[in-house]
Amino acid sequence: MDVYSQNPTGQAIMEKWVEGSVGPGWYPLIGKLIDELLCAGWDGQITQIKEKFGSLRAYIGYGSDEIYHIIDKYHALSVHTCEDCGKPGRNKTSPGGYWLHTLCASCRRKETIKRKRWMNERANRCC
Numbered sequence: 001m002d003v004y005s006q007n008p009t010g011q012a013i014m015e016k017w018v019e020g021s022v023g024p025g026w027y028p029l030i031g032k033l034i035d036e037l038l039c040a041g042w043d044g045q046i047t048q049i050k051e052k053f054g055s056l057r058a059y060i061g062y063g064s065d066e067i068y069h070i071i072d073k074y075h076a077l078s079v080h081t082c083e084d085c086g087k088p089g090r091n092k093t094s095p096g097g098y099w100l101h102t103l104c105a106s107c108r109r110k111e112t113i114k115r116k117r118w119m120n121e122r123a124n125r126c127c
């Protein structure tokens with residue numbers, strides 16, 4: 001994984017908690033989130049980092065108001081950042097309408113094509 005946090009503790013957190021939990025477009029965002037949290041005195045305890053309803057969720061053990069304010073700020077930024085590539089994105093329902101995803105126009109097109117291909121393959125299966 002590339003280095004997204006400036007702090008060795010932050011780098012270890014990125015590798016343990018972030019890789020595979022969310023799309024790579026959010027890695028830089030999470031690196032900054034972790035750095036800001038550590039600067040604010042956060043103890044580095046994480047319960048979970050994940051994507052939910054197309055937004056970044058970071059669950060931590062304990063934090064001050066300032067720490068939760070930082071988490072809220074990055075949650076808000078995530079719904080405007082493509083989860084796949086990191087470009088400006090929009091939080092919208094995916095093709096097919098099943099779940100919310102934050103993607104840029106280009107990544108949303110790719111996802112739409114992928115989904116159509118998958119639907120066609122399913123429809124053409126014989127048994």
Ligand SMILES: [Zn+2]
Pocket residue numbers: 025082083084085086087089103104105106107108
């Ligand atoms: Zn994108």
